[in-house]
Amino acid sequence: MATPNIKINLKKIAYNAETLKELYGSKGIDIIGVTKVVCGNPDIAATLVKSGIRILAESRISNIKKMRNAGIKTQFLLLRTPFLSQVESVVKYTDISLNSELSVIKRLSHFAIKHHLTHKIILMIESGDLREGLMPSELDDIVAQVVRLDGIQLAGIGTNLACFGGIEPDDEKMRSLSSIAKDIEDKYELQLEYVSGGNSANYNWYMSTKNIGRINNLRLGESILLGCETLHRKPIPGLFTDAFTLQTEVIESKIKPSLPYGNVCQDAFGNIPEFQDSGEIRRAILGIGLQDVAVSGLTPRMDIQVLGASSDHIIIDAKKMELIVGQIVEFDLNYAALLSAMTSSYVNKESVTC
Numbered sequence: 001m002a003t004p005n006i007k008i009n010l011k012k013i014a015y016n017a018e019t020l021k022e023l024y025g026s027k028g029i030d031i032i033g034v035t036k037v038v039c040g041n042p043d044i045a046a047t048l049v050k051s052g053i054r055i056l057a058e059s060r061i062s063n064i065k066k067m068r069n070a071g072i073k074t075q076f077l078l079l080r081t082p083f084l085s086q087v088e089s090v091v092k093y094t095d096i097s098l099n100s101e102l103s104v105i106k107r108l109s110h111f112a113i114k115h116h117l118t119h120k121i122i123l124m125i126e127s128g129d130l131r132e133g134l135m136p137s138e139l140d141d142i143v144a145q146v147v148r149l150d151g152i153q154l155a156g157i158g159t160n161l162a163c164f165g166g167i168e169p170d171d172e173k174m175r176s177l178s179s180i181a182k183d184i185e186d187k188y189e190l191q192l193e194y195v196s197g198g199n200s201a202n203y204n205w206y207m208s209t210k211n212i213g214r215i216n217n218l219r220l221g222e223s224i225l226l227g228c229e230t231l232h233r234k235p236i237p238g239l240f241t242d243a244f245t246l247q248t249e250v251i252e253s254k255i256k257p258s259l260p261y262g263n264v265c266q267d268a269f270g271n272i273p274e275f276q277d278s279g280e281i282r283r284a285i286l287g288i289g290l291q292d293v294a295v296s297g298l299t300p301r302m303d304i305q306v307l308g309a310s311s312d313h314i315i316i317d318a319k320k321m322e323l324i325v326g327q328i329v330e331f332d333l334n335y336a337a338l339l340s341a342m343t344s345s346y347v348n349k350e351s352v353t354c
């Protein structure tokens with residue numbers, strides 16, 4: 001096996017996707033599968049589509065092209081609001097995009113007309129997390145202009161929380177999005193296909209709310225892939241939290257002091273490290289480092305301790321484990337670690353089905 005390796009259990013991902021689809025579907029919420037954290041991995045995309053997910057959402061057009069080229073047949077939504085400089089490829093390669101800038105939507109309209117296409121847009125509304133979204137005060141003016149644009153279909157509205165500002169999607173914020181949807185539908189006599197209330201952070205709201213209002217859509221990445229909600233990173237009951245396994249190889253294993261000796265200066269990243277002296281310990285080195293993965297997001301599956309990392313090495317206190325050279329050491333990954341490992345060209349990706 002080539003290491004470092006990320007083992008992707010497609011069966012567990014399919015189970016999570018089907019379970020969440022059923023859970024949210026029971027109150028009328030359809031889920032979009034978000035592939036950005038796995039860089040549009042075609043095996044995972046195919047698994048999501050096979051599990052009944054009808055729209056895949058991605059931040060990057062290159063990943064959407066990758067999935068299309070791999071033969072994934074579904075609708076693609078562009079998650080990151082488009083760059084003005086990329087709008088032509090947005091209409092060519094995606095079916096739907098999230099938007100918050102009129103100048104961009106006008107250019108989308110221009111290229112949709114040029115290519116004889118209708119491009120669907122979801123207008124993003126700011127709800128307090130302070131990443132993308134129109135301020136509610138500018139909404140009316142923008143909607144009035146958007147509905148007049150040829151080549152553009154106002155397919156819905158949406159909001160995104162708990163990504164930048166860490167703001168919780170609660171009943172009040174969801175009610176407010178519902179009421180905006182209703183106002184637009186009444187005023188412009190149209191039907192919004194999507195009222196997209198958020199992401200994996202909406203789980204607690206969904207489980208506790210008595211009324212989902214007009215919310216009929218969520219865009220889910222982390223809860224499908226890592227099996228947790230994202231406000232407190234608690235596992236969602238019944239889901240697999242270990243669909244991904246990072247496998248690394250021991251390249252040195254020796255009894256050494258726990259305290260570096262000599263004059264203490266800066267480490268490779270400009271920090272002055274501090275260590276505790278616990279005498280001699282078994283230290284192991286793993287052939288993976290910060291160029292491969294966000295090391296702080298790794299949790300070992302055996303009782304060992306990560307002491308630190310440099311570009312290409314993780315240093316381990318093996319504790320009671322007799323780690324030997326060539327042995328495989330496995331880790332769970334959090335969102336940041338998964339994102340970095342999937343993005344790194346140095347980490348092998350292996351899909352398995354059992």
Ligand SMILES: *Cc1c(COP(=O)(O)O)cnc(C)c1O
Pocket residue numbers: 034036079080098160198199200201219220221222223230
């Ligand atoms: C990343 C992203 C999502 C998915 O977030 P998860 O926490 O992975 O479910 C949804 N919507 C937008 C706009 C995003 O950028």
